[in-house]
Amino acid sequence: MEELRIVALNGNLGYGYDITSLEAGLALGPQLLGGDAGSTDAGPYYLGSGTALVKREQVRRDLGQALIRARAAKVPFVIGSAGMAGGEPNLQWVKEILLEIAREEGLNFKLATIHAEIDKALIRDALNGGRITPMEDVPALTENAIVESERIVGQMGTIPFATALEAGADVVLAGRSCDTAIYAALPIARGYDPGLALHMAKIMECGAQCAIPLAPNDSLLGIIRKDHFLIRPLAEQRICTPDSVAAHTMYEQGDPLVIYEPEGRVDLDQAHFEQIDRQTVRVSGSRYTPAAKLRIKLEGARRIGYRAFTIAGVRDAAVIRNLDRIEETVRGAVRRNLQSSVRDEDYRLEFLYYGRDAVLGELEPLRHIAPREVGVLIEAIAVDQLTASYVLSLARSSFLHCPFEGRKTTAGNLAFPFSPSDMAAGAVYEFSAYHLMDVDENMQLFPIEYEGV
């Protein structure tokens, strides 16, 4: 039977995986080993700063063991969204680790590096030409937001991956990518049904997250054939069931029945899931509709200031009863103290009360019930680190000594766990762009660089 076998290393490069699962997968002679290294989940900081969430040693371990085994088995190894955000510094960071491993292990291969940062001028032209659409619940893109962004990446679809593999790359290291492109590019290029390929890829991009017991830090096998695909965890102790695989399309998706990708949409309402042995689920009926025009999702991050924060505990019942009044007094005291030196618009100060309503704010239904203990987090964001730390320092000392009616704890309102109590937390970013851009084609946006390692 004609089929393609694909192994997903894990759900995120750096999360770890079971070596025996990877080896079991490679023993099946797959046509591709893939790994997803990125997400926007941890916030805009990683795109803005060009750094990674996972530590260098984590990436080295995950990448090294997989690279050595993939090369020995002569299986192409594809990594998408390198370094979390998939921007140029993120990509170069992973490439440097990859080359270091290759040098130490004496590995030789053809490497394709695919870049994903998009030229701002191109985005500005698209904005002016009416070719930018915000994602749902996202504010409109402005020229300012583009200019002020540290960088803007595009999520590449399957074409750049397919091109690199077609050119004979043994290792493909890509910047920001659609998670599905990593796994769907090869089957689509080989003529398999794009609906099945994208659906399979959607399941595979989280590693064995769709298995029982679930594990984003373990490997998964996908086998695609003419009219169906199979999903199976590669660890003996895990199984997939029709429910566990079907339910996976719920995860982190706004709509459980449709997968949207640059190439088109996949409708899952007719998808059929069937158990065929202890571990394996067979999926069919995922229906593909090509997109009317090619659209790339943009992600941009811009710096909005610098953060300083402190955290302290409160056990005194009168302080807990008076938190809102104390906060108001502290805000007033900070403003008066800063009057001659820092303008109101150059900083912002907020207070979170853990134990009361820090997680849900005004949505907390039980915020009127006074807890016995409260954690106070004071956060200042200002135009520079010095100002943020200055504002925080004033707020902290004002809170500690703030008078209020009926106060008996006259030596201090807060219990600090640390000395020093204040943290200078560095730059703060926000997602300046999370928009779709209409494009004519994929390749110019995502240039591929080939080299012999």
Added chain:
Amino acid sequence: MATLESLADVLRSKNAGPFQITIDIMFNDETAYRRVRSADALNPRKVAEVYKVAPEQVRIIPFDRVRAIKITMPRRWGTRGSGSGFDRDVYGAQQHGPLCDIEIT
């Protein structure tokens, strides 16, 4: 009457991108799923009221195949998306709380 939390087997929230929150309510038991699915308490107007968003911004999508209900709405915290200034929940993983105590007939 029973609370939604007591009827559901999975009740979780998560980011669906940096600007939306998605809540999954999943049931092992078909009867419990049917009961919640047909309950009047879980409609866009009610959810919007609890989360202080506009009713037209709330999408409720049942997924019969796996006995699950998905609720998607705009994220409430952060100056502009997840992980921006003054966010409360970067991953959006603890935003299902206000639904837990909704009474289902």
